[in-house]
Amino acid sequence: MESQVMTNPEDISKLYRELSLFPSLTRADVGPVITSQYGGKYSNIYTEWSQRDLERNENVKFCRQYIVFHDDKSVVYSGPSGNCTEIKGELLSKDSPSGDMKAVVRESIIKGEDKQFLEIWSKNIKVKSINLTALKKHGKVYEDDQFGCLVWSHSETHLLYVAERKRLKAESFFQVWSSKHTHTPNGEQFVFYEDWGETLVSKSSPVLCVLDIEGSNVSVLEGVPDNISPGQAFWAPSDTGVVFVGWWHEPFRLGLKYSPNRRSSLFYVDLTGGQCEQLSSGSSAVCSPKLSPDQCRIIYLECAVYGPHQQCSRLCMYDWYTKRTSVVVDVVKRPREDGFAGIYSSSLSPLCWSADSQRILVSCPQGSRKDLLLVETTTGSVTSLTSKSPGGSWSLLTIERNLMVVSWSSPNCPPSLRVGFLPLGGSREEVDWVVLEDSQTQPDIDWQILNFTPPPEQDNSQYRKNIHSDSWTFSLYLLCLSLSGGPHSVIVADWLLSSSVLCRMGFAILLVNYRGSIGYGQDSISSLPGNVGTQDVKDVQFAVESVLRGGAFDEQKVAVAGGSHGGFVACHLIGQYPEFYKACVARNPVINLASMIGSTDIPDWCMVEAGYNYSTDCLPDPAVWEQMLNKSPIKHVKQVKKALLSLYHCFSDDKRVPPKQGIEYYRALKALQVPVRLLWYPGNNHSLSKVDAESDGFMNIALWMTQHLSL
Numbered sequence: 274m275e276s277q278v279m280t281n282p283e284d285i286s287k288l289y290r291e292l293s294l295f296p297s298l299t300r301a302d303v304g305p306v307i308t309s310q311y312g313g314k315y316s317n318i319y320t321e322w323s324q325r326d327l328e329r330n331e332n333v334k335f336c337r338q339y340i341v342f343h344d345d346k347s348v349v350y351s352g353p354s355g356n357c358t359e360i361k362g363e364l365l366s367k368d369s370p371s372g373d374m375k376a377v378v379r380e381s382i383i384k385g386e387d388k389q390f391l392e393i394w395s396k397n398i399k400v401k402s403i404n405l406t407a408l409k410k411h412g413k414v415y416e417d418d419q420f421g422c423l424v425w426s427h428s429e430t431h432l433l434y435v436a437e438r439k440r441l442k443a444e445s446f447f448q449v450w451s452s453k454h455t456h457t458p459n460g461e462q463f464v465f466y467e468d469w470g471e472t473l474v475s476k477s478s479p480v481l482c483v484l485d486i487e488g489s490n491v492s493v494l495e496g497v498p499d500n501i502s503p504g505q506a507f508w509a510p511s512d513t514g515v516v517f518v519g520w521w522h523e524p525f526r527l528g529l530k531y532s533p534n535r536r537s538s539l540f541y542v543d544l545t546g547g548q549c550e551q552l553s554s555g556s557s558a559v560c561s562p563k564l565s566p567d568q569c570r571i572i573y574l575e576c577a578v579y580g581p582h583q584q585c586s587r588l589c590m591y592d593w594y595t596k597r598t599s600v601v602v603d604v605v606k607r608p609r610e611d612g613f614a615g616i617y618s619s620s621l622s623p624l625c626w627s628a629d630s631q632r633i634l635v636s637c638p639q640g641s642r643k644d645l646l647l648v649e650t651t652t653g654s655v656t657s658l659t660s661k662s663p664g665g666s667w668s669l670l671t672i673e674r675n676l677m678v679v680s681w682s683s684p685n686c687p688p689s690l691r692v693g694f695l696p697l698g699g700s701r702e703e704v705d706w707v708v709l710e711d712s713q714t715q716p717d718i719d720w721q722i723l724n725f726t727p728p729p730e731q732d733n734s735q736y737r738k739n740i741h742s743d744s745w746t747f748s749l750y751l752l753c754l755s756l757s758g759g760p761h762s763v764i765v766a767d768w769l770l771s772s773s774v775l776c777r778m779g780f781a782i783l784l785v786n787y788r789g790s791i792g793y794g795q796d797s798i799s800s801l802p803g804n805v806g807t808q809d810v811k812d813v814q815f816a817v818e819s820v821l822r823g824g825a826f827d828e829q830k831v832a833v834a835g836g837s838h839g840g841f842v843a844c845h846l847i848g849q850y851p852e853f854y855k856a857c858v859a860r861n862p863v864i865n866l867a868s869m870i871g872s873t874d875i876p877d878w879c880m881v882e883a884g885y886n887y888s889t890d891c892l893p894d895p896a897v898w899e900q901m902l903n904k905s906p907i908k909h910v911k912q913v914k915k916a917l918l919s920l921y922h923c924f925s926d927d928k929r930v931p932p933k934q935g936i937e938y939y940r941a942l943k944a945l946q947v948p949v950r951l952l953w954y955p956g957n958n959h960s961l962s963k964v965d966a967e968s969d970g971f972m973n974i975a976l977w978m979t980q981h982l983s984l
């Protein structure tokens with residue numbers, strides 16, 4: 274077979290540049306309803322997008338507004354109102370509930386120093402600009418999705434946000450102070466502060482902060498227990514206090530990213546007395562509480578503490594007035610006959626309630642697609658609003674007065690912006706989606722979802738039925754295998770830059786969700802811990818061999834790529850099937866569970882995936898370490914030399930999979946004289962997602978594949 278794959282670096286970079294232009298949607302807000310002088314009703318829709326800018330080497334954020342005329346049930350007319358505007362320096366922003374004001378937390382460099390301001394805008398005037406840094410009431414404002422928030426009180430007189438607790442300037446043992454100076458005791462200069470791990474490295478002790486807008490006064494809320502770190506806060510009904518999620522941080526903090534399984538609870542702190550009340554059990558992990566429009570109920574997600582890092586969640590509801598909690602949707606072990614496979618999400622969209630405060634919208638993976646699910650809170654019934662729509666992935670950006678704003682994309686179509694009204698309760702009507710911002714289907718990319726059932730000898734007796742690995746493939750010429758990470762995460766059928774460029778280059782790609790991936794029921798997730806390095810590896814090999822049996826691909830030109838746990842599986846594959854793969858790419862791969870447990874921000878992951886329970890007081894045990902080593906790719910590294918295999922690694926300033934993991938494998942391969950190339954992307958975290966790291970990584974991957982598959 275003659276290769277039809279693009280191999281020239283200039284052509285590849287041109288293609289990458291072309292496809293990297295498509296922006297992704299990050300946020301949407303629906304403004305108040307306005308009645309025009311002719312009686313028509315309309316709302317403005319504010320959207321934020323993110324786009325790679327290869328010249329400036331950054332992800333730029335921009336906004337665009339749209340106008341939607343409607344009759345509260347359907348969209349009558351819609352269109353953009355004005356062009357895009359780049360957003361600079363805004364860490365957080367939020368319109369007031371009436372839409373009359375806007376609050377912005379802005380970062381600005383003044384005389385070489387970072388300063389943070391809280392601005393209040395009204396009409397076309399910036400009415401307040403409060404220098405938070407100069408006030409010194411707290412440290413930096415939290416802008417992350419984990420803890421961060423910026424919330425207007427219902428009365429629109431106060432703002433709530435989360436910031437790092439104030440730390441007094443620490444000095445050396447040898448600093449001499451005047452008696453008036455306030456400072457920490459000398460010698461505190463190098464004291465270690467724990468953080469919350471990957472992507473949250475400067476976050477240690479969050480505090481809840483309130484700005485009284487009229488008096489420009491910032492206060493740090495008292496009453497939060499000392500052993501709790503608060504975040505995801507909002508105003509309680511009638512502004513009597515604040516509701517928040519509190520994470521226990523004793524005896525030490527563990528990484529939170531992709532790990533919603535940390536002990537946490539809902540709390541309420543009263544503003545007048547400073548009394549703090551625990552609203553949920555305290556023996557589970559909770560996140561993403563959202564107050565209903567009638568301010569009577571709080572919906573939130575709950576899962577077990579420890580165990581698999583991402584699991585099927587329970588959707589729970591707390592009634593503010595009866596103080597009773599109910600489980601609206603429970604954990605789903607196996608996908609139901611109607612296709613519902615459970616809720617897999619660690620965050621509900623900022624607004625997710627229907628106008629009647631009876632229904633909730635959740636977008637989450639259901640197998641290999643991301644669907645929009647409608648949950649009736651009184652009955653717990655779940656229906657998919659999108660399962661009958663064309664394949665692809667649906668993400669809810671917001672819903673306000675039943676007007677849903679969503680992003681839709683598929684493997685051959687970049688994200689588009691759509692709006693539609695939620696049908697009234699009890700109605701079986703389909704949603705009539707209106708496209709506000711379209712995107713072009715890309716030529717030469719074809720895709721499909723394939724389902725595989727593992728052969729009987731690879732079945733897992735404890736979780737026997739209905740477990741299968743799904744995958745989707747671009748039907749082209751040469752096979753490049755790409756693996757999901759986690760292991761409890763999933764690849765859904767949405768737009769992915771690297772896959773689309775590889776496809777347009779002429780590769781076929783098989784993206785495999787092995788058993789253990791989320792979106793297929795809790796049993797599938799539970800089947801993997803204790804079996805990593807075998808079940809996941811065999812699932813992938815079974816999927817690829819099944820595809821090769823179709824005869825469309827050259828068996829001598831198969832490469833494998835994966836990141837994190839996907840890198841773990843990729844390195845296992847080249848050790849366990851040394852003749853099969855001709856090239857391998859591993860991004861921040863887990864290489865040795867036993868050597869990683871002491872240095873990752875989520876040591877519990879190593880224990881759980883090796884098949885053990887975790888507790889914070891478990892200490893090293895040689896038998897456990899032996900098992901961890903036995904399940905790791907490093908165990909099979911000697912076989913790698915038998916294959917004409919080339920390897921490529923990337924690594925970085927990563928708290929999750931420390932770079933030393935990659936080095937361990939690199940040294941072993943060097944010793945075995947296996948061709949290996951190691952790339953180092955300083956300043957990046959686990960995802961290697963900075964624009965230069967991502968684009969340089971992609972080019973290296975593409976060229977490595979073409980070179981080592983002899984194309």
Ligand SMILES: CSCC[C@H](NC=O)C(=O)N[C@@H](CO)C(=O)O
Binds near residue numbers: 758839873879929960
């Ligand atoms: C101790 S590292 C565990 C692997 C990691 N799991 C959770 O963070 C992983 O595979 N991450 C995936 C996303 O889930 C990735 O692509 O980085």
